[in-house]
Amino acid sequence: MKVRFLVLIGVLIAVAAIGAALPAVADAQTAKAKAAARTAWGDPDLQGQWTNTTATRLERPDDLKDKAVLTDEELADQNRQAAARVDQRPKAGDTGAYNNFWLERGNLTNRTALVMDPSGKLPPLTQQGLAWKAARDEAKKNSPADGPESRNLYERCITRAIPGAMMPGFYNHNYQIFQTPGYVAIYVEMIHDTRIIPLDGRAHVGAGIRQWLGDSRGRWEGNTLVVETTNMKNITSTNDSSSLVFGTAGEKARVIERFTRVDADSIDYQVTVDDPVNYTKAWTASIPMSKLDGGLFEYACHEGNYGMHGILSGQRAQEAAALKSTR
Secondary structure, three states: OHHHHHHHHHHHHHHHHHHHHHHHHHHHHHHHHHHHOEOOOOOEOOOEEEEOOEOOOOOOOHHHOOOOEOOHHHHHHHHHHHHHHHOOOOOOOOOOOOOOOOOOOOEOOOEOOOEEEOOOOOOOEOHHHHHHHHHHHHHHHHOOOOOHHHOOOOOOOOOOOOOHHHOOOOOOOEEEEEEEOOEEEEEEOHHHOEEEEEOOOOOOOOOOOOEOOOEEEEEEEOOEEEEEEEOEOOHHHOOOOHHHHHOOOOOOOEEEEEEEEEEOOEEEEEEEEEOOOOEOOOEEEEOOEEEOOOOOOOOOOOHHHHOHHHHHHHHHHHHHHHHHHOO
């Protein structure tokens, strides 16, 4: 009996010791996790390979009106619609494009839109923005392939500009973030754009310098990397769909991005586009980034260039046929 009692006392003491040690272990693990979320020089650590692939659309569909969040039943229905929407296999009389096998559709969340302000929809265009869109649509209809410059920058494998380079929608929406003291670099798999963002407080370049990806400057606000980009090329003056489709590239535009490491597997990414020339107010989208399982691949991006001869010669053939029919 005494032996059993002594054993019981020993077990209770051991359990008490373990219980007392658990908070210390938990605290040590939390401290280790916090330390791991910092670079060797003390900045919040955003490094790694990430993806923002999603089936959630930029704007809320009209049939969902003011509904910000889907029910489980509505989510299942929207998933079916998303699968059909992205399936671009050839149809009768059409060359078609990719089907679901080739596309990284990503998950559809309960959110009905990536745009969170204003209210799931991009704001209305200004009068100048509307005029440019009308001119662009007319040029695409009447002069879709006068020359290579008639085709958009994305198709020509040049760039998706800013904020387009950070927006999901097709495939290869993967990114690798590198950090050094004083710099953050973002390598974009789609069209192999690379953004180099200084953090040393330097001023933006002069107004006369315009770049496809603009001129980015970063700073830390707590654990959030804030990146301000200006000096975008004014591609709204060309027959190009890259601007108002993916955001803006107006000369007076300003794009503010916020990267916050939430945990080991996710970054909260938000982008605000302020383009007073083309939009009546600024808009903000929230596009979560998830840890990418695997590396990035070379995105050679040659299809638009390889097919340019066919695109232009096809347009010449259509013009010749139209001319012949009028004689």
